[in-house]
Amino acid sequence: MAAPLDDFYAIIPAGGIGSRLWPLSRADAPKFLHDLTGSGTSLLRQTWDRLAPLSGEGRIMVVTGRAHRAAVESQLPGVPDHNVVLESEPKDSTAAIGLAAAILHKREPDVVIGSFAADHVIGDARGFRRSVAEAVAAARAGYVTTIGITPSEPAIGFGYIHVGDSLGIDSAPQAHTVRSFVEKPDLDTATAYLDDGNYLWNAGMFISRADVLLAEIGRNEPELLAGIEELAAAWDTSSRGAVVDAVWPALKKIAIDYSVAEPAAAAGRLAVVPGDFDWDDVGDFASLAKLQSGGLANHLAVLGDGARILADSSSGIVVSHSQRLISLIGVDDIVVVDTPDALLVTTSANAQRVKGVVDALKISGRDDVL
Structure with a gap:
């Protein structure tokens, strides 16, 4: 990729303690702050380095807990202060990603955002960037888009994406509709998915125009969207602290799979781009x-x-x-x-x-x- 995508802004949700990696991963030193690959850099830093060529270093927003601010800023010295969003307490992925999208939408109404977990391992950075570029093209066309991973085995620890028809987008030839999101299956079901060939692993990557993503949240969780938009309206003002203290504790905890992906798939508004690159969520x-x-x-x-x-x-x-x-x-x-x-x-x-x-x-x- 010769240059960053003009309208693209990357979001890195850096939360969770990685409880299946206890006692290595702790509340004060979660999984994403560790070097688990022997590369000499943390998973968080590796995520940043993958995304910078797509967005530019000045267009990456990190959402993390207040307790992790110092460690995050130490590992990512290039992140601007206005692009660090601090959560006072965990509220799951809809609040984290939704707030980042709402803040960026206020700053740049036509922005396309992409959310990528801070603790995943991807071996083929070029393949990853090609998939993201196609997902951005599908997002520009009005779809909430995810990148699904081609399964290498009948894994039971991941959700699955049932792939539908091609969208016929010239700049995103691999983009397809999503027929459904499927919860973590048993081994027999996962084996059948692998044999079928039309199922991908859900890697939790979501790319969308910010306004489209917020509209999806509003359709399914209107009270949550109202709180997110109240926070975003105050975020770049002197009243941020007071509004966060008043609004954040009452936000509903819900994963974006349930608030956005599943209902959008049912309505035909969710797209998927297959990712053939090596991927691991280092889940245990x-x-x-x-x-x-x-x-x-x-x-x-x-x-x-x-x-x-x-x-x-x-x-x-x-x-x-x-x-x-x-x-x-x-x-x-x-x-x-x-x-x-x-x-x-x-x-x-x-x-x-x-x-x-x-x-x-x-x-x-x-x-x-x-």
């Missing part, structure tokens, strides 16, 4: 082990500066943030995460259940290790 330690091993079988991946590991006939992943010596003998697909105040031992097959530990710690009041 099994995914992280696969990422670190490059798909090699019987491999033991090790993360952590100065990790002290002795292994014999063992595979899986070890994350060490302590100086303890960790010995593994004859264990397959093991997951060991050792931090100064918490130790996790499980297997790749049970990696999705780590979130249950976090939920139990919350219930028991053990916030000191969260």
Whole structure:
């Protein structure tokens, strides 16, 4: 791509604690602030670097929690202060993305916005940019557009997008209608989707004209849109703080999949561009082990500066943030995460259940290790 897209503004929602990666990912050091690929940069910084050629560094907005402002600005020294949107408390993706879209719509009424999670790994940056360029073209035509990932296996940890007919847009030849959004399936259903060939993984990437996205929120969640627009009207004024304190706590928590994507698909207003690039949401330690091993079988991946590991006939992943010596003998697909105040031992097959530990710690009041 020779130059950034003129009317495009990228949004990076940088929230959530990545509870399936506990105790590596914590409330004060969530997943997106970590280097999980061995590249020397965090997932957040990698996301920024992918988007800058599309939008220009001055046209990337980051939505994050107040507690993470210093870390975000340290990792992204190029982000302008007026492009950092701070949440006083998490309110899920509709509020985060909707507020960013509303602020940008006030500043630039014809803007096309694209939302991209801060904690995903994408190997083919050029392929990603080609898909985004087509999605922007479909968005200009009035569609809320998502980028779906071509499945490589019958994964049960992702939602699926049922692809419909071509939209026939010259500048977006790969853009299709979306027949439906499908919740995370069981293995048999996911296998049938893979065999069918007309289903893509939902990667949570949404590209739209800001006014179109806000109209979709208003159709389905009018009270939420009213609060978002009240916040946006005050955002670039001296009354921002008071309005945020009054309005933000009452906003409804709802994911954008439910407030926008599913109803827009049902109404024929949602488009999808297939993304053939490598993509991983690093959703749990099994995914992280696969990422670190490059798909090699019987491999033991090790993360952590100065990790002290002795292994014999063992595979899986070890994350060490302590100086303890960790010995593994004859264990397959093991997951060991050792931090100064918490130790996790499980297997790749049970990696999705780590979130249950976090939920139990919350219930028991053990916030000191969260």
